[in-house]
Amino acid sequence: MERFKKALKDVFVWDGRDCMYIKNEKERVRARCAEEKCPWLIYVARNSKTMAFEIKTFHNKHTYGRDYGSNLADRAWVTDKLEKRLATQPKLTPREATEHMKQDYNVQVHPKMIQMALKAAREIVVGNDKAQYGKLWDYLQELHRSNWCMKFAITLYACRNGFVKGCRPLIGLDGCFLKGYYGGQLLTAMSLDANNHVFVIAYAVTRAENTENWMWFLTRFQDDLGDHQVHGWNLMSDQQKLTEMPYVHAVAAISKLRIKVTEDFVSPYLTIDAVRKTYDLCVNPVNSKEFWEKTDHPKPQPPRIVRPAGRPKKHRTESGAPLPLQ
Template sequence: MCADEECPWLIYTSYNSRDCCYQIKTFVDNHTCGRDFVSNLADYKWVASKLVKVLETRPDLTPKEAKVHMVDEYNVQLHYKMVARGLKAAREQVIGKEGEQYGILQDYLSELLKSNPGSTAMMWTIPQPEGLPLFDRLYISLEACMFGFKVGCRRLIGLDGCFLKGYYGGQLLSAIAQDGNNHFFVISYAMCGSSQGFHASMQLLQFLD
C-alpha cells in the first residue's frame, strides 16, 4: 500500500506454487498523494560519496547548497543534519588529499630539478618547536622558460597574480613576458600566503635579476 493512508494505490501478490512465481491478484494503479522525495536508505556515507566531486570545483559549498544539489541531481530529500554530516565527511576527504600534497613537495622539487637541469626551485618553511615544519612559500623557474625569454621575448617583465580558491588559500604569482606573437609567456611562478603578495613579488624580480 501507499505510505499515505488516504491514497488508494494498492498492489497485492501471492505465490503461485504451480508456476513457481509471484502472481498479482489485485492492482489499483491510482495515486492521489503528492510525490515524496524522502529516503530512509541514504546515509551520510552515501551523501559524502556524492559530494566529494562537487567539492573539487566548489570548495565553499554550504549545507544548504548541498541539500539543493541532492534534490536536483538525485531526487532525494534529506534531513539538514544528514546533509551537513555528509558534507563534513566529504570535505575531510578532499582537504586530507590537499594536505597530503604538502608532505611530498620536497620530493617534487627534487624530481623537477633532476629532470630539468638549470632550473630554480626553492621552498621556504616555518619551523615548529614540536612537529613538522609548516609550508610558507614556493618559487619555481624552469630553465626552458628562462631560455625562451632570453631568445624569443621582449625585454619587458610583468607581474601577475591571483588568489587561490582552495581550502588553504594563498596567492599564485607569476612573472610574465610577451613573445613574438604577442602571447603571454610565463617565466617563473611562486605560491605564497595572502599577506605575502608584495614581498613575494619583489623576490620574484630579485631572482630574475
C-alpha cells in the same frame, strides 16, 4: 568498468529509479531497471579485438515513472559528489550542498545525510591538501630531475630559455587567489610570444600578495634570469596598461610611404623564427608521485588558517523558508 558503473549510478539517481545488476563481472556488466516489466537494459563488455569496453546492447526506454523511494543516493555517493565540489568551493555550507545536489544531480537529499556527507568529504579534502604540503620537497626533487628549475620560485629551464631567445623583453607581473582549503596567492611572471599568446616564465605560491612577497619573488626571479638593467627587461604590473598603435593604422602609414619591403617594419620578436626559438625546448613531464625520490628534508606543514574578523556572511534565501523534501 568501475567508471561505467559510477556513471550508470549517476544516470539512475538523476532519473529517480533503481538499478539492478543481472551480471556484474570484471569484463562484462548487464544491468536493467529494477521495475519488473520495464524494458530498460544495457550490456557492456570488452571487445576482444580492440581490448576496449563497448556497449553491446542498449534499450533506452522506461515504462515507469520516477521512484521517490530510491536508495541509490546513499551517503557514500553523496560524499563523493561533495568531495569534488569542495575542491573548488572549500567553504560549502549544508544549504549550498543541498542546492548543489538538487540542481546538478536532480535529487533531494535529507539534511542529516548532507551534514554527515559534508563532514566526511571535508575531512578527505583537507587531509589530501595537508598531505600535499608534506610532498613539496619530493616534488621539487622530481622537478630538478626532469626539468632544471629554480628552488621555491619555480622557473623551468625551457620557459626561461624560450623567453630569453624568442619573446619580446616585456615581463608582466600578476597575482591571483588560490581557491583551495588553505588559500594563498599565485604570483606569476609572464610574457608574450610572437603570436601574442601568454608565455609563463616563473611562478610561486605565497601566503598573501604584498610588497615583501613580491620582493622575495622578484629577487629570486632576477637571480635566475639576470639583471634587468643589463639585459633590458621591462616590467609591467597588472595595474599598468600597455598602449600601442593599431595594426590597421600602422599598415596605412607604411602604405602611404610607398615602401614595397614592409618586412623591414616588422619586429624580430614577431617572426616565425622567434616562435621556433621560443618553443625550441619543451617542458619534460614528471613521474607519478609514487615514483618520486624520497628526500630527507622535514615535511612542511600547511599554513595556519586565519579567519577574518567579524561575523561570517550568510547566504539566505528570499523567503527564509527551509527547502522542501520530496
